[in-house]
Amino acid sequence: MLELIPFLGLAFMLGIKHSYDADHIIAVSTFLRRSKSFLTSIRISTFWAIGHMLTATAITFLLFYFRDSFFKQWLNYFEIAVGIMLVVLGIWSIKDYFVVHKHIHEHDGSIHVHYHIHHVNTSRNHDHRHMFGIGIVHGLASNDELLILVTAALGVTTFGLMFLGIGIFSLGVIAGMLLFSLIFSYPLIKANSEGVFRYFSLGTGMVSMVYGVSMLLQVF
Secondary structure (H helix, E strand, O other), rough: OOHHHHHHHHHHHHHHHHHHOOOHHHHHHHHOOOOOOHHHHHHHHHHHHHHHHHHHHHHHHHHHHHHHHHHHHHHHHHHHHHHHHHHHHHHHHHHHHHHHEEEEEEEEEEEEEEEEOOOOOOHHHHHHHHHHHHHHHHHOOOHHHHHHHHHHHHOOOOOOHHHHHHHHHHHHHHHHHHHHHHHHHHHHHOOOOOOHHHHHHHHHHHHHHHHHHHHHHHHO
């Protein structure tokens, strides 16, 4: 059993590294900007990681038994799906920068106009469910670390042990994304400001769109 420790340690570290892939960070950020509490941020990142784990496990199974033949044939299609998803998430995020509501009221005989954005709505409560689907899509692409894990597992004789490695890898992905979500959410939660929310929405949206387009251009 001791001989498995280096393999499992590698799996955990690769999981942490994999969670910080740019497309992962960008996509999760477009949802974390809407978080109003650390508990919500934890749910968002955890559900993303669970969705990612499901498809990553399936991909690893195919890699373990069929090596490169499967991946070479379908890799570009997976990257296209992630690129399109990032563009859509970017547009959705930028929308919240421009959706401003105007309220007019009279006070002490003068008219006052207030502008603000309504970003707290019922849909925010279901963000973690959407992140589960986004995690599933992400599990299809950018699996360089899984390729390394499969290579390291060539001496593993059963898929059961390989599955254990995937489980530890997934724990690393969850740990890495949880740390990022807490760091990213901290200024938003502490500021609790409409202005900060709007500019975070603009920033994450623009980055998501640009990165998504760049992924599509690399494929085509």
